[in-house]
Amino acid sequence: MAGKIYIGEISKNEEIQEDCFLMKVKVAASFENPLPGQFVMIRIAGLNDPFLSRPISIYSFSCGENFCLIELLYRVVGKGTQIMAGLIEGSQVEIHGPLGNGFEISDVRENIVFIAGGIGIAPLSLLVENLHRRFPSSLMTLYSGAQRASSVVGLDRPQKICHDVNVCTDDGSMGEKNLVTQVFQKDMKKFSPANTSIYACGPREMLISLAKILSKSKFSCQVSLEERMACGTGACAGCAVAIKYEQGISCYKRVCADGPVFNLADIIWEY
Amino acid sequence: MAGKIYIGEISKNEEIQEDCFLMKVKVAASFENPLPGQFVMIRIAGLNDPFLSRPISIYSFSCGENFCLIELLYRVVGKGTQIMAGLIEGSQVEIHGPLGNGFEISDVRENIVFIAGGIGIAPLSLLVENLHRRFPSSLMTLYSGAQRASSVVGLDRPQKICHDVNVCTDDGSMGEKNLVTQVFQKDMKKFSPANTSIYACGPREMLISLAKILSKSKFSCQVSLEERMACGTGACAGCAVAIKYEQGISCYKRVCADGPVFNLADIIWEY
Amino acid sequence: MKETISPRMTVNLGQLKLKNPVMTASGTFGYGEEYAGYIDLNKLGAIVVKGLSLKPRLGNPPPRIMETTGGMLNAVGLQNIGVDAFIEEKLPFLRKYAVAVIANIYGETYDEYKKVAKILSSAKGVHALEVNISCPNVKNGGVIFGSDPKIAARVTRTVKDETSLPVIVKLTPNVTDIAVIAEAVEKAGADAISLINTLTGMAIDLKTRKPHLRNITGGLSGPAIKPIALRMVWEVVQRVSVPVIGIGGIMTAQDALEFLILGAQAVQIGTANFINPHATMEIIEGIKDYLTVNKIKDVNDIIGTFRP
């Protein structure tokens, strides 16, 4: 399950929305085909600033004979992503991956629901494309929320596939003015718990409110979590998430090696 | 005498000889016209690795209406210069300068002698060009030494100007097989101490042996020194060189602010 | 019409009032002259000058500095022109500015501290003393004054007895428990405490198998040490009631704000000056911007607002 380390060359890195960048990185053709939900650790080749690599989901992936192209969709939120945003075409980055476990894909169901908050669309986009190889568009519903129209991002691909796309924003500048979890909640009765797969990714608050919404239901929901990481491989125990354990006791799992995809119901949010 | 800090954009950065790079940096047109012997402190814009700026002599300088072009000729010797060498076109660097005091230019003399060891040619090249505005080629003699043919660098401009150019290498792969100081020593009698200006730049060992050669003569010789620097402005007292003081006592001067050009005879090499 | 009032930036270090909480750190700003061409010295909270001793000091032979990851080592050896030459040659320049001047002093014996303090106390234009106790006590087998609470307290008292100027004691981080030292110097009369001085470090030249610094060891400064500085400031602010000045690896306004939030009344900017001569000005402006954006009217309202 170990990833590999590649020296990648940036072939494109542009701001496609306010503070949101799409980076394309060329790596050797031996890069393992990633599962949706897997991620890479990225850092500037040969420099110690930023010191730690940053985890970014694989947003898109394609491979030719001579090289593979990894696409990363990321939002500038701090120092590391700021520096990433400043990298110009031709710059070299270290890419370690693919890492983590992807989303688990269960057998045909009546419905597949995707719930994305902001940049949380990144891993879901690849998942949508991937699932579409096996399931028809008609099964797929996407809920996507953002702060405002200018921060809606990454919908191009999934909205071409999903037959039902619901966009909402906090300020109503695009789609419904509402929280994405609430838009979903209104629709919930449309789906049958036993035959629906829900996949979600987004900010902590969104996942917490989704957990509340689903807590009394029988829906199963997989979420991709974020946590600060050092190693990305399970060695440092840094990226802990509290998980309900079999006998009612809890333990800390590693987002990188035990996740980043977890069952929403297993996650303990308050500790 | 304070320099200014500019964000420069690299317009060229190529290896022109083994381990030797020529970097061209575009800065705002307000960059002060540098004196030969002055230097800049350079670092990657916005990153803390390498942490300190590196001092590099101004090898060439030209200014148009919209921007100035600073040329730096540098040898890769360690981490900082290694990273500089890896910077691609379009990368941004912080350029702080011009700093330090240039060579003192005395009135017409019979001879002007330049002695360069390796990359020490960098500040001398600008000096040659500058002096040529006032003095004829016929006065100028250049001695340039390098380890081997493949490390001879930066002669293009000065050799077009100086009427007498003497190249030597440690292994004889180009020019005379000899040390540059010894080639000069053989010629020394050609020059009259009172009417000759000597300008030298090169490795410590070269300057020490030059000091010995000149110690019993009346030649005046200005040298540009190198020392590790932190501030480049005289504030940290890091770049110390021991200098003979008036009453036979010595003190430490700062290479950046009191130099980098010193009278060779004033320097104390052993402490 | 919307009015933006510039936030109040003045802070008090006991009797000493500063325009703003941003001062320069000793040994990193010369005697002010070197940076006067870059920034308006009047805008600084205070200038702490290079460490002064009774007699001029030659300093250590080179090499004196070495870069490390995210920091640098220095073994300048407290080179300085001596307290008399400072008063004669450097103070007149500084007096031209409306800025608080703090003289950083040190000695190798209690007596030297005493004499330097006395001389500076009668010099016009010195507003406070900062006592560097990170140096070896020659009479005491070379133990660092600042590494023993009793010795640190005695230096503090020695200086206090000689001066009516506010006395800031500057602590060394090379100790097991910095809060104990802080308590000792507070009890001994320190009007304020500044920390941290550099951590002792070393670098080796693989080619020559010699130390990179002629002095073998040197003081580590820069952002590499910021986490340690923050932790020590936190330990100290919880245990003393005199004002604390935070120092160590501050490069940006964000860094400075972190120290203020922890409870430091002011900060000193050291190594950052070397890399960016405008660092102090950018930090002052950055703190103001932060206050304005967060609608905080007075910098004092963020000091000590840390919520652990």
Place this chain on the structure above:
Amino acid sequence: MKETISPRMTVNLGQLKLKNPVMTASGTFGYGEEYAGYIDLNKLGAIVVKGLSLKPRLGNPPPRIMETTGGMLNAVGLQNIGVDAFIEEKLPFLRKYAVAVIANIYGETYDEYKKVAKILSSAKGVHALEVNISCPNVKNGGVIFGSDPKIAARVTRTVKDETSLPVIVKLTPNVTDIAVIAEAVEKAGADAISLINTLTGMAIDLKTRKPHLRNITGGLSGPAIKPIALRMVWEVVQRVSVPVIGIGGIMTAQDALEFLILGAQAVQIGTANFINPHATMEIIEGIKDYLTVNKIKDVNDIIGTFRP
């Protein structure tokens, strides 16, 4: 025909013989499994496993880590599966490799150290114990075992009395005089000394005015601390005669060689593994290259060749 003989890389830590001087640092290499897909564990000098306690430990709540300039803070809280589960679940995997396995142990009381040491001493496949004394002694007001020479010595003796395995004592750098602690644990029977553990640091989230780490403080590691680690190793090698293992910020073969030249018999690679899972292999190869280029036949011939 020119023959290049590969340089001899074996080193001795007392009775413990290592293939080469490059080991992994505790807490940065899991129990070996995480990196087995990246490197050949057989090629390591030794694997030091994650710190083991008597009972399993949950560890601290997140956030547990934070990047700093040239380093990182961690407050994992010594999360581990406990000594029994280690023997049952993890040792069998490690026994498949021909590599020295060193169990890093810690406790909150002397008694815990004693019990953990005893249990591990009879486990097949453990080649040495490394005693982490950078943790608070709960019976002693929470003072760090490793910050007092007497307490450090007593822990050392406690462990020595329970085991015939070589005992390495790992020192904390958060002390005034590390050489005094080193001397004390040597006298108490330590077979080797490793240093440094992390420096205590802190980071603050400006937005929330809370600590970045849930635990408030954490341990600083990475290249930022290398100069301090080198200085401390230098202080210790001059004062003890047992083998010393250098740790702290080693990222490259050059870094490792600096510690060896100073006099460390071996080195441990910690945080570097996170950034580059191949770091240990590259360091081993880099040391070999250095020896070959410099025509040195045996790595032992460079140990302690520092010329201050």
